[in-house]
Amino acid sequence: MIVAIDGPAAAGKGTLARRIAEALGYHHLDTGLLYRAVGILSEQRGVTPLQAAENLDPEDLKRPDLRGEAAGQLASKVGSIPEVRAALLDFQRRFARQAPGAVLDGRDIGTVICPDAEVKLFVTASVEKRAERRVKELLVKGESVIAERVLQDLKDRDARDSARDVAPMASASDAILLDTSDLDADAAFEAALSIVRNRITTP
Numbered sequence: 001m002i003v004a005i006d007g008p009a010a011a012g013k014g015t016l017a018r019r020i021a022e023a024l025g026y027h028h029l030d031t032g033l034l035y036r037a038v039g040i041l042s043e044q045r046g047v048t049p050l051q052a053a054e055n056l057d058p059e060d061l062k063r064p065d066l067r068g069e070a071a072g073q074l075a076s077k078v079g080s081i082p083e084v085r086a087a088l089l090d091f092q093r094r095f096a097r098q099a100p101g102a103v104l105d106g107r108d109i110g111t112v113i114c115p116d117a118e119v120k121l122f123v124t125a126s127v128e129k130r131a132e133r134r135v136k137e138l139l140v141k142g143e144s145v146i147a148e149r150v151l152q153d154l155k156d157r158d159a160r161d162s163a164r165d166v167a168p169m170a171s172a173s174d175a176i177l178l179d180t181s182d183l184d185a186d187a188a189f190e191a192a193l194s195i196v197r198n199r200i201t202t203p
């Protein structure tokens with residue numbers, strides 16, 4: 001059983017995916033971490049993004065420095081390299097096949113990685129709402145924030161992720177769209193879980 005969750009940065013898909021996996025007892029993979037780790041490791045080790053992708057160790061995904069916006073921008077850049085995406089494909093597909101099921105979130109899960117996933121969600125929200133949430137998160141962490149910069153970074157990342165030639169961010173034709181602009185985290189989770197349960201019980 002595979003649940004594919006795609007959508008733009010800061011739409012809340014990572015939190016949703018984690019909570020859905022917990023509720024169903026499934027494995028969860030935040031595939032953004034793969035691209036983040038490739039970006040950071042290639043910079044730090046002075047190797048090409050492809051070399052970093054080919055030598056990626058699952059332990060690398062636990063690095064605390066993967067979470068920030070700098071790593072997100074780097075990830076978006078290395079994610080546009082076709083060979084890097086190809087090098088990360090098998091790991092994602094093997095992860096997805098684990099019993100009793102897996103939830104993967106990213107940009108191309110429903111379209112490229114797991115086109116046969118039983119459930120596909122495309123989680124989105126207006127870029128202004130996403131920027132607003134990101135600013136709040138950063139303030140809670142005690143980081144200094146320039147709101148316009150956060151908004152612009154998200155717009156840049158959306159543009160790059162949607163426009164690339166290989167596996168661009170896109171909603172699969174059979175994905176269910178969930179717009180979280182006017183939902184808080186709990187309401188978004190309830191809505192997503194009910195879509196997923198519905199699909200699982202009535203294939």
Ligand code: DC
Nearest residue numbers: 009031032035075076079106107108
């Ligand atoms: O989901 P995230 O914000 O952690 O992702 C960071 C970047 O990684 C995103 O801007 C594009 C890239 N990415 C990708 O190309 N494909 C994925 N499946 C997940 C992330």
